[in-house]
Amino acid sequence: MIFVNLTTTDLERSKAFYTALGCEINPLFTDENAACVVWDENTFFMILTHGHFAQFTDKPIVDPRTGAQVIVALTRDSREHVDATVTAGLAAGGGEHRDPQDYGFMYQRSLSDPDGNLLEFTYMEPQAAEEGPGAYVDEHGAGPDPVPGA
The missing domain is CATH 3.10.180.10 (2,3-Dihydroxybiphenyl 1,2-Dioxygenase, domain 1)
Incomplete structure (x- = not known):
């Protein structure tokens, strides 16, 4: 399985975007800090708020807009x-x-x-x-x- 971790500034907007692409949200691994987006049976996106993402790295978080x-x-x-x-x-x-x-x-x-x-x-x-x-x-x-x- 692969889990791709991506940051978001608006978790609800991100969930709406990925479900529009045909993905499902796994509620067992979704809360106010993160959403588990199911692409297929082996591929998942963990969409994380910046604060939550920062817990996993000491490096600066890249702004994906720039x-x-x-x-x-x-x-x-x-x-x-x-x-x-x-x-x-x-x-x-x-x-x-x-x-x-x-x-x-x-x-x-x-x-x-x-x-x-x-x-x-x-x-x-x-x-x-x-x-x-x-x-x-x-x-x-x-x-x-x-x-x-x-």
Whole structure:
């Protein structure tokens, strides 16, 4: 299992955002300081208030609106699923972090949650995932925005 810890300045807003993406909140590990967001059976986001997050580190907490410390990348089942996830996130107060990236064998969109934490949603063609991007590019071409060296 993986637990990704992210900070928030507004826990209720964050819970609403992540449930809009299709996640559930695990009430057993949620209180006024933190929310356990269930992405899937093995992936969880612990959304923590700044005060609670500070208990786990002596380092300064990065403001995700002005600095990046991590980008959480998650796969989707199709390009349409990537678009639908980002659309739901935008409607729930997120922001598109950069233009969509289409490499032919892989399609990505980047979304920031309302606190500025970066999420990336990706679909990769099964052949590229199994055989590497070179095999897909050799058979189908590089696509609209080729990756150097692919």
